[in-house]
Amino acid sequence: MTVETTPPGSIKDLMEICTGFWAFKAIVSAQELGLFDLLHETGAQPISDLARRLDVQERPAETLATALASLGLLKVGGGRYGNSPLAETYLVKGGRYYFGGWIAHLDQRNYPGWAHLTEAIRANRPMGWQSGRQEETPFDIVDPELTSQFQDAMHSLSRQSAASAVQRIDLSSARTLLDVGGGTGAWAIELAAANPQLAISIYDLPPVCELARARIEAEGLSDRIGTVGGDFRVQELPSGYDTVLLSMILHDWRPDECRRLLRACHRALVPGGRAIISELLVHDDKSGPADAALMSLNMLVATRGRNYTAAEYGAWLREAGFEAPEVRPIDAPSCNGLVMARKQAPSGGPPAGRHAVDTPVS
The missing domain is CATH 1.10.10.10 (Winged helix-like DNA-binding domain superfamily/Winged helix DNA-binding domain)
Incomplete structure (x- = not known):
């Protein structure tokens, strides 16, 4: 022995x-x-x-x-x-990439929620942000102060990812972009700064749009970035755009809700238009990576969603009518991959194109 x-x-x-x-x-x-x-x-x-x-x-x-x-x-x-x-x-307030909003959110809202992780696992539902209100997600909050705190956190986190992503997304031929669930404009601001020809519309809940307009004005981009108030859960997206962005959106929702939203994005695009998904992608074999896997656990506590694989997004995009989905790796706090696909162009229209490092989604 x-x-x-x-x-x-x-x-x-x-x-x-x-x-x-x-x-x-x-x-x-x-x-x-x-x-x-x-x-x-x-x-x-x-x-x-x-x-x-x-x-x-x-x-x-x-x-x-x-x-x-x-x-x-x-x-x-x-x-x-x-x-x-x-x-x-x-970590200094007022800095372009100040991360303090995200840190405060983790401490004041997220950290207490994780005390109920075992309960969330057993019940398979979010535990809520306020005592006695199960299944309440960050998107159901009506308190203006909580909404502002949550959006500060998302802006703080998203600004880092957007700054990295603009180097990986060629939007030189794009003219109009719909930022679905764009929050207070972290992605829109970075994309507008890098693409002077681009006009951007942020689509989000009306109270969020009000917060977004203040940030956009402070950046001097009010002539390039607008807001459209609405709720994609119950309303149709505005249409006529050549690019639609979903950044840190789909991980908040169930697969059926993700598929429904991608179909709505397809309708919002002109023929030949492109959908861009920015997320923390889980490995196809569900072995990690750690940041995506742990964020997925966080979604279990706070939402009805989880992080998905590139293959899952690819299948949903095809189901929604998109062609040739591809994934592009990225290194950012809230995003390790961009999944992109195009709406079919008219016969003789421009080709979808492919970047040298793009990987087709199987």
């Missing part, structure tokens, strides 16, 4: 997984204290000054700063702590 003396794998790997919330909560506390904003304004500070400015004692200030330095969010030199480039880019 052989006795195994060395366990497989490393317990340190498991420890890192199990204590992941420690790092997250350290970032949350730093945000709540205004630490990154302070260091952006003052530059690097010794712990004594940092503690005084944050109105905390030196022991907790040093403990938190050391933890943040270990995570690569602060840099240390000459006894002073300052923001790292990562923190300067993503």
Whole structure:
């Protein structure tokens, strides 16, 4: 009989997984204290000054700063702590790619919801955002403050993905784009900046459109980006567009709802028009990747959806009437793949075209 003396794998790997919330909560506390904003304004500070400015004692200030330095969010030199480039880019309020809205959403709405994960698994339904209101999703919220918080989070997250995606999507021949469920315009703003010939319409719920218009105006793009209030769950999409975008939309819904929305997108496009899906794609064998798989679990807690595979999207696109769906890899926080397909063009119309790195969806 052989006795195994060395366990497989490393317990340190498991420890890192199990204590992941420690790092997250350290970032949350730093945000709540205004630490990154302070260091952006003052530059690097010794712990004594940092503690005084944050109105905390030196022991907790040093403990938190050391933890943040270990995570690569602060840099240390000459006894002073300052923001790292990562923190300067993503954790300072007012920055173009400020990530704080997403972090606040995770802490205030998402993190408490995950306390009910086992219940969500057993019941196969979202647990809701407010006490006693099961099956309430972020899209059923009528409270203006909660709507604003959720849209801030989505804008914060989507801006990063949009900035990466614009390098991977050739829209040089596009003139009109419908951003379905476009929120407060994160994708629209990035796409408009990269494609000066493009006119964009954001289609979302009326209260969201109101929030979007404020952001669009602040970016000086009101002449290029408009909003159309509506609810694609019960209303037809506006039509006549040569491009339709669905970014982080389909993962919120059941397969039958996804198929219905893709059929609506097909109707919204002119012949030869293109649909673009931006999502975290699950491997066809359902083995991962981790970001897509865990986000899918998050959808179980918060919505009726989950993350899907490129093959599933390809099948639904064909079913809706699209041709030759293709997937293009991308590296972004909320998107690892773009799935694209075209509505059939009239005879003799322009070919769909294919990028060198595109992979046909089987």
